[in-house]
Amino acid sequence: MADEPIEAAADYGGPRPWRALWVSAAALLATLALIGLIFLITWSNRARDEALGWERRTYDVILLTRNIDATIARSEAALGRYVLDENQNTGTAYYNEWRSAGWQIGQLQRLVRQDPAQARRVAQLNQLFQRRNNELGPAASAAERREGAGGLSILYQAAQSPTLPALRRELEAVAAAERQNLGERLQQTQIFVARADAFTEWLGWLAILIGIGAVGLAILALRAFREGVTARQEADVEAWRAMELERAVQQRTRQLSVANERLQAEATERAAAEAQLRQVQKMEAVGQLTGGIAHDFNNMLAVVVGGLDLAKRRLHGPTREVEFHLDNAMEGATRAAALTRRLLAFARAEPLLAEEIVPSDHVENMLELIDRSLGERITVRCRFPDDPWAVRADPTQLENALLNLAVNARDAMDGQGELMIDVANVTLDAGEIDDLATGDYVRISVTDSGAGIAPEHLERVFEPFFTTKPVGKGTGLGLTQIFGFARQSGGHATIRSKVGEGTCVSLFLPRDLAAERRDTVRTLPPTSAASADPTPSRHGASILVVEDDPRVSRSTMAALEELGYRPVACASGREALAVLEEEPAIDLVVTDVMMPEMTGTELAAAIRHRHPQMPLLFVTGYVGEAGEADDLVGGELLRKPFTVSALAQAVETAMARFSESRLASTGEAAE
Numbered sequence: 001m002a003d004e005p006i007e008a009a010a011d012y013g014g015p016r017p018w019r020a021l022w023v024s025a026a027a028l029l030a031t032l033a034l035i036g037l038i039f040l041i042t043w044s045n046r047a048r049d050e051a052l053g054w055e056r057r058t059y060d061v062i063l064l065t066r067n068i069d070a071t072i073a074r075s076e077a078a079l080g081r082y083v084l085d086e087n088q089n090t091g092t093a094y095y096n097e098w099r100s101a102g103w104q105i106g107q108l109q110r111l112v113r114q115d116p117a118q119a120r121r122v123a124q125l126n127q128l129f130q131r132r133n134n135e136l137g138p139a140a141s142a143a144e145r146r147e148g149a150g151g152l153s154i155l156y157q158a159a160q161s162p163t164l165p166a167l168r169r170e171l172e173a174v175a176a177a178e179r180q181n182l183g184e185r186l187q188q189t190q191i192f193v194a195r196a197d198a199f200t201e202w203l204g205w206l207a208i209l210i211g212i213g214a215v216g217l218a219i220l221a222l223r224a225f226r227e228g229v230t231a232r233q234e235a236d237v238e239a240w241r242a243m244e245l246e247r248a249v250q251q252r253t254r255q256l257s258v259a260n261e262r263l264q265a266e267a268t269e270r271a272a273a274e275a276q277l278r279q280v281q282k283m284e285a286v287g288q289l290t291g292g293i294a295h296d297f298n299n300m301l302a303v304v305v306g307g308l309d310l311a312k313r314r315l316h317g318p319t320r321e322v323e324f325h326l327d328n329a330m331e332g333a334t335r336a337a338a339l340t341r342r343l344l345a346f347a348r349a350e351p352l353l354a355e356e357i358v359p360s361d362h363v364e365n366m367l368e369l370i371d372r373s374l375g376e377r378i379t380v381r382c383r384f385p386d387d388p389w390a391v392r393a394d395p396t397q398l399e400n401a402l403l404n405l406a407v408n409a410r411d412a413m414d415g416q417g418e419l420m421i422d423v424a425n426v427t428l429d430a431g432e433i434d435d436l437a438t439g440d441y442v443r444i445s446v447t448d449s450g451a452g453i454a455p456e457h458l459e460r461v462f463e464p465f466f467t468t469k470p471v472g473k474g475t476g477l478g479l480t481q482i483f484g485f486a487r488q489s490g491g492h493a494t495i496r497s498k499v500g501e502g503t504c505v506s507l508f509l510p511r512d513l514a515a516e517r518r519d520t521v522r523t524l525p526p527t528s529a530a531s532a533d534p535t536p537s538r539h540g541a542s543i544l545v546v547e548d549d550p551r552v553s554r555s556t557m558a559a560l561e562e563l564g565y566r567p568v569a570c571a572s573g574r575e576a577l578a579v580l581e582e583e584p585a586i587d588l589v590v591t592d593v594m595m596p597e598m599t600g601t602e603l604a605a606a607i608r609h610r611h612p613q614m615p616l617l618f619v620t621g622y623v624g625e626a627g628e629a630d631d632l633v634g635g636e637l638l639r640k641p642f643t644v645s646a647l648a649q650a651v652e653t654a655m656a657r658f659s660e661s662r663l664a665s666t667g668e669a670a671e
Contacts, residue, residue: 026213027213027217030206030209030210030213033206034203034206034210038203040195040199041196041199041200041203045192045196052189054181054185055182055185055186055189057111058178058179058181058182058185059182060111061108061111061112061118061174061175061178062175062178062179062182064104064107064108064111065108065171065172065174065175065178066175067104068101068104068105068108068171069168069171071097071100071101071104072097072098072101072129072132072164072167074097075094075097075098075100075101076136076164078090078093078094078097079094079136079139079140079143079155080155082094082140082143083139083140083142083143083151083152083154083155084152086143086146086151091140091143091144094140095140098133098136101129102129102133105122105125105126105129108122108125108174109122109123109126112174115181117177118174118177118178121170121173121174121177122174124170125167125170125171125174128163128166128167128170129167131163132158132161132163132164132167135157135158135161135163136155136158138154139151139152139154139155139158142154304333308326330643333641354392354393354394354489355392355393355394355395356390356391356392356512357390357391357392357393357395357398358388358389358390358391359388359391359398359423359442359444359509360384360385360388360423361388362395362398362399362402363382363384363402363421363423363444364382364384366399366402366403367380367382369403370402370403370406370419370421373403373406373407373410374406374407374409374410374419375410375415377415377416377417378409378410378413378415378416378417378418378419379417379418379419380419380421381418381419381420381421382420382421382422382423383420383421383422383423383424384423385423385424385425387425388423388425388442389425389440389442389511389512390511390512391442391489391509391510391511391512392489392510392512393485393489393509394485394489397485397489398485400481401481401482401485401486401507402421402444402446404479404481404482405446405482405505406419406446408479408505409446409448409450409503411450412448412450412451412452412502412503413448413449413450413451414450414451417448417449417450418448418449419446419447419448419449420445420446420447420448421444421445421446421447422443422444422445422447423442423443423444423445424442424443424445425440425441425442425443425511426440426441426442426443426508427439427440427441428441428508433492433494433508434492434494435492436491436492436508439510439511440510440511440513441491441508441509441510441511442508442509442510442511443506443507443508444506444507444509445504445505445506445507446504446505446506447502447503447504448502448503448504449501449502450502450503451499451500452497452498452499452500452501452502452503453495453497453499453503454499455499458495458497461479461495462479462480462483462493462495463480479493479495479505482505482507486507486508486509489509489510490509490510491507491508491509491510492507492508493505493506493507493508494506494508538587538655539564539565540564540565540566541565541566541587541588541655542565542566542567542568542583542585542586542587542588543560543565543566543567543568543586543587543588543589543590543651544567544568544570544576544579544580544586544588544589544590545557545560545567545568545569545570545590545591546570546571546572546573546575546576546589546590546591546592546595546600546603547569547571547591547592547619548571548572548592548595548596549592550571552592552640553569553571556590556619556647557569559644559647560590560647560651562644563644563647563648563651565651568583568586572595572596572597572598573591573595573597573598573599573600573602573603573606574597574598576589576591576603577603577606577607577610580607580610580611580614586614587615587655588614588615588616588617588651588654588655589603589607589614589615589616589617590617590619590651591603591604591616591617591618591619592618592619592620593618593619593620594620594621600618600620604616604618615654615655615657616636616654617636617637617638617650617651617654618636618637618638619637619638619639619640619642620637620639620640621639621640621641636650636653636654636657638650
């Protein structure tokens with residue numbers, strides 16, 4: 001029994017889809033008809049309004065032609081009076097009427113701009129008006145100058161001109177064309193009015209039909225309400241079923257949420273593990289760098305300590321043996337200083353003696369040296385650009401880099417093969433080579449036909465103390481120093497290699513386009529190749545030594561005394577300024593760069609302000625920050641540790657440079 005109402009409703013509802021379809025179709029057709037009629041009525045009304053607008057414009061054009069004719073006539077009449085009485089007020093009336101006629105012609109052009117034929121007539125009218133103005137203008141000018149009968153004769157000649165009749169004919173042609181258009185537009189207006197009335201009548205009948213349809217829809221809505229009761233009963237059953245389904249979905253969602261949280265926790269743990277791994281790798285790299293430095297320094301210190309200890313033990317023995325051990329100690333200390341400079345070059349803290357050079361020329365000049373270094377079994381080929389570009393770099397560092405790359409290639413080829421040195425002009429886009437900016441670069445590529453480098457080692461070749469050579473065959477600082485030189489010069493270094501096919505190392509140096517550059521500080525070598533100390537040009541000169549480390553100060557003082565100078569020591573910049581005030585006979589200031597309270601660059605700035613002719617010699621063990629300071633410009637720079645011979649050479653160079661600048665300034669003053 002419970003199933004009977006549902007079956008009955010199903011039987012009764014058999015034709016319901018067809019009824020709904022017919023009702024929907026009828027409603028759609030009625031809506032489309034209503035929209036169409038509204039559109040047609042709107043279009044008809046708009047067309048009617050447009051036709052009425054054209055009628056108004058036609059009337060305006062006709063009226064404006066008459067006004068133009070009348071205004072021109074009044075203007076010429078006023079001109080006639082002006083020529084006769086030469087009264088300024090009459091002349092003003094003429095000019096006003098003539099300008100009014102010109103403005104009206106402009107209004108006429110605006111009204112007929114959408115009618116090409118009328119626009120051409122009005123353009124011709126404007127030309128005639130301008131021609132008439134040229135004819136009447138001399139008469140007005142004669143009247144304004146009060147020439148009497150002269151203006152009257154000009155006016156008479158203008159009256160005989162055919163321009164005025166032609167102008168009036170053109171005005172009449174414009175008015176006639178507008179009158180013809182007026183008749184056509186009146187007919188169009190009547191047609192549009194009739195259409196609008198017909199469409200309005202159809203809209204009324206459609207409203208009646210829509211009303212009848214609304215009654216039918218009300219009956220159908222009542223039936224639909226009764227059927228909706230049955231549908232709601234069925235919907236309740238489906239709602240209960242949906243609720244059960246929703247509970248199942250919620251339970252499954254909770255399970256998925258738990259799984260998602262577990263995955264997020266695993267991702268967080270993985271990210272933490274990766275960060276920890278990167279930190280471990282970073283510390284491993286730092287440890288490798290520290291271990292390499294410690295290893296090499298321990299080897300060099302062993303030579304220094306052993307040599308000094310043996311020299312001390314043999315101090316009262318044969319002099320030759322003592323000198324031998326001291327030479328060994330000096331060699332170890334020199335190697336330690338060289339290692340420090342190479343590390344500073346990698347860290348881009350070592351100043352470069354940059355100058356404008358052409359890499360192609362340097363490579364060509366080095367070919368003989370490279371050939372001797374590589375041997376006869378290695379063939380060297382070169383390729384240069386037709387128009388080589390210049391760069392700004394340290395030529396010595398560039399030559400060392402090329403020679404280092406050539407020696408590495410020789411070892412990779414086992415002393416036999418082909419070496420290609422390619423110098424090319426390239427233009428790079430941003431991000432094409434690491435972080436290099438967009439611009440022009442000179443690429444110096446050294447390619448060998450050797451064994452190549454394994455992929456797992458390729459990313460580490462620029463790391464300090466990493467080498468693929470056997471033990472004792474390399475220090476692991478060659479490519480590191482090349483990379484540091486390229487980066488410090490504003491460029492970059494790249495490497496490509498494939499096992500069994502060879503390796504290509506490329507240096508990218510930015511093109512130098514500047515013609516003039518400011519002076520830079522000159523860096524002097526810490527050791528001198530001379531066999532004997534240079535003879536002081538100013539024996540007994542007074543030199544102020546500014547050094548905060550007492551041991552370094554004592555050593556420098558002893559070296560200067562050994563060279564025959566008279567050194568004066570002070571421990572700070574403020575003390576040095578006080579000494580300069582008390583003893584103006586100081587010939588040279590030798591100052592450390594990194595000092596507490598007042599740095600060497602700050603002291604140099606103060607000395608230049610108070611004693612502009614005082615020569616300066618900077619001495620420092622770390623020149624990273626000092627080499628970038630503008631206050632170093634104009635002085636000499638000597639790096640620690642240095643020998644007595646190097647100190648002597650630096651002092652002589654500083655004083656010689658001071659003497660040259662003073663002579664140049666004296667010559668300029670004399671001129």
